Amino acid sequence: SQQGEEDPQALSIQEGENATMNCSYKTSINNLQWYRQNSGRGLVHLILIRSNEREKHSGRLRVTLDTSKKSSSLLITASRAADTASYFCATYQGAQKLVFGQGTRLTINP
């Protein structure tokens, strides 16, 4: 079962622009994580935001969390061609079962 759902399913922007992806989830959470997956590769952890945090930064990444709306957003600033990938949000169902959404496929055009 899917816990998080990303929006949009696909996003295509020009290099240098900002990319924003959204994630909605259904149940209460302790934290929410974002992962990146390059084509044909495994997933790579990007950032974790705890339920008592509203915003977190890591380099060009900015993540927000609104627990009242059960939603999160991932912003990538000054996008680069190397940012082309699929991005997934993930939350825990219960203590240990990490469940992923369907992902947003991001394409950065040079």
Add this chain to the structure above:
Amino acid sequence: GAGVSQTPSNKVTEKGKYVELRCDPISGHTALYWYRQSLGQGPEFLIYFQGTGAADDSGLPNDRFFAVRPEGSVSTLKIQRTERGDSAVYLCASSLTVTTGELFFGEGSRLTVL
């Protein structure tokens, strides 16, 4: 090793055959996960191990799927009587502890059932 290692990277088999997929987690990681990912979809949870025991196997689709981790390190996902619908990328991930932290993924094993 430095990261999670999965073998084989690609496996082509015929319908009805038996398949084993291996995962070697990061040394010292006690938690190990198996996921299945179809094209264009997110990873689908299959099973989670804490040490040697399967703490949550609720994602295994049916009794043709089985996974073991006998010594608390390497894990093997076993699929009996493979069907074409089993074709997917099988991802393994490990985590340092049982706490709700980040997972480290392998590159996956791509299974194709003809």
